[in-house]
Amino acid sequence: MKLEDLKKEYDKLQKKYGAKELDSIYNGGCSNEPDICFVFMNPTGRNIASNKSWQGIKSPWIGTKNIWDLFVRVDLLDKKIYQKIKTIKGSEWTEEFAKEVYDDVTKHKYFITNLGKCTQVDARPLPDKVYKEYLHLLEKEIAIIKPKVIVLFGNQVSSIVLGEKISVSKCRKKLFLKEIDGVIYKFYAVFYPVGNGRFNIDKSIEDIKYIRQVIKEEVGV
Numbered sequence: 001m002k003l004e005d006l007k008k009e010y011d012k013l014q015k016k017y018g019a020k021e022l023d024s025i026y027n028g029g030c031s032n033e034p035d036i037c038f039v040f041m042n043p044t045g046r047n048i049a050s051n052k053s054w055q056g057i058k059s060p061w062i063g064t065k066n067i068w069d070l071f072v073r074v075d076l077l078d079k080k081i082y083q084k085i086k087t088i089k090g091s092e093w094t095e096e097f098a099k100e101v102y103d104d105v106t107k108h109k110y111f112i113t114n115l116g117k118c119t120q121v122d123a124r125p126l127p128d129k130v131y132k133e134y135l136h137l138l139e140k141e142i143a144i145i146k147p148k149v150i151v152l153f154g155n156q157v158s159s160i161v162l163g164e165k166i167s168v169s170k171c172r173k174k175l176f177l178k179e180i181d182g183v184i185y186k187f188y189a190v191f192y193p194v195g196n197g198r199f200n201i202d203k204s205i206e207d208i209k210y211i212r213q214v215i216k217e218e219v220g221v
Contacts, residue, residue: 003031003144006137010117017130018118022050027113027141028059029105035215036109036208037147039138041157041192042116042126048093050119056095059102060112063090066194070201074208076108111145113138115157123195131160143181148215150185151208154192162187172203173210 007026014024025043040060043050048063061067068085071077081104084097105112116126116134138161142150152158158166162176168189176187190207191200 001140001144003027003141006140009137013133014118016118017116017126017133019045019121021052022119022121023052023054023058024117025050025060025062025114025119026058026117027111028057028102029111030109031111031145034109034111034145034147035149036211037111037113037142037145037150039150039152039157039161040112040114041154042114042131043119044123045119045121046090047119048090049098054095056098057102059098060114062098062101063093065090066198070193070204070208071105073205074212076105076110078104111147113141115161128156128160131156135160139180142185143183146183148186148219149211150187151211152187152189153204154197155189158187158189162189168192172207 003026007024010024010026014022018024022045025047043060046064047061048054049056049058065085068077068082072079072082081101085101115131115138117137118126118130120126150161152161155166155168158168162178166189168191171189173188176189177184178187179185188207188211191197191204193201193204
């Protein structure tokens, strides 16, 4: 199975749970044994790639600014690309620039995805039952790309993926293990760094730097 094979399933769930006028947002970055797979919640219409007229990659955070603050501060984004992201308006992202950003993500060996791929018009909360319908698809994603480590953002995503009640504030830098398709994967739960969680971004950065150091020590990345 390939990542491309999952898109039909995501699109079915977009019709069920997402805004009818918007497309699913899938994933992007290094899809061949990345150092880290970052798992967020679900996309919103602020991602201009969700527009049906967009012909480029439909990857997370296209046309947005704040999340790239995190990636540049953990040395996972080229500073020139970051400066352009912060300078231009979201509506000024082109399909070519989106590809340039995600080529840089790939170069830095990480993968960005959401647990839920159903794009909403805004950042309205989704119930657990919606995310749970996506869980088996996320597990297929993980089995395909085989990341060294998976970083889960926020209590809700972490709890659903790990199958237990998670409070990120109480398990910072704690390693969780989960078997997927016969392989044991490593997970960490990290504070959600944008939106209402913006005030926690420094804690997110600290924990991601720690996780990257652990990877480096364990596998010599």
